[in-house]
Amino acid sequence: MAQQPIELILLKQWATHIATPVWIMDVEGNLVFYNEPAEGLLGRRFDEAGELHADELADLFVTSDLEGAPVESKELPVVVALTERHPAHGELRIQTLDTGEWRQIEVTAIPIEGQGARHLGAFAVFWESAAT
């Protein structure tokens, strides 16, 4: 009887209708969805990537700070929102999966807190801040 909580289901449905890249993680840190605008930025369709376990993400998506130094997973805004349960914002660079091109993005991440003190995950909204 596996089923995502309604909060994640509705969030995913909302994300499919907006033009801003959105990335959704469940409470275990698994990447359970990103929308079409995010696909363009990340360089891979979600249907091809599928849901990704937390330990696969760091290997797949390579990030750096604006000076080119690697960013630890725990410092990524969406991971901060997930683990520390507060909103987080950051600016970083990410290497696209299709061309290997580096893109500079801003990320705002928010924890998903359901009623009844249910911590359900986190989602991030991001956008390209400048070409590099």
Place this chain on the structure above:
Amino acid sequence: MKVELWGTRGSVAVAGQDTVAYGGDTSCVQVTGPAGEIIILDAGSGIRPVSGAVGAATRIDILLTHLHMDHIQGLGFFTPLFDPTVETHIWGPASTTQGLHERLGRYLSPPLFPVRLRDLPNTVIHDVNPGTFHVGSVTVTADFVSHPGTTLGYRLEAGSASLGYLPDHEPALGSISFPDLPDWTSGNRIMVGVDLLIHDAQYTNAEYADRVGWGHSTFAHALTLAGRAGVGTLVTFHHDPAHSDDFLDEIGRELAAEDHPFALTPGRVGQVFEL
């Protein structure tokens, strides 16, 4: 489990000759558990006559899916609530800021109702979140589902018998490829594999086009969900107040002419299912 339909109508009670067969009272389903547990699903206007059908029960559990008026308007007319020898338990959703007691109290208090919730002699109020609890030998699983405002669906299981109750449910809302995968479908946990599914089917496809976001399903949505969930029997429920007996008969004939991997019956007041 024995399941009896006392109120099948959605949105508002309707009286008159056009709604005699399927019923004009709003949502209420009585479940009698294997050990005689009395569980009532929703307290629409259909709960009023249940007052005389619970015999000498000393405990009654009322499970509310949500607090829209058509699901609670009968509460004040359910006479066991005023009997101090009957222990009543009301279960239902809190909101993000208020508990169920406070929310229900807004209806069961003046000026909307002459008797206050706090004056009921032997009633216990329970906030319900997604998860499982027990009423005697019946296991109840609750989960939030897609409907405006905080709304629960319930799954009741006793022995090998199972019932899914989703009277107000719009899982197609926002979906670009309905039906979505089961784990991304609202209500899946409630309905998958149940013997009997009582599910919202308020609209025709044409009606739904103008009512997206109102919180309800079409007949087609309900049938699609039931087929994929592998239910034994689907009861279409929460009939639109504008749908007459003749209209529901006609829809029923059309749907019955199709092949379905489950038994199908439109919900009728007085209908009884033994699971």
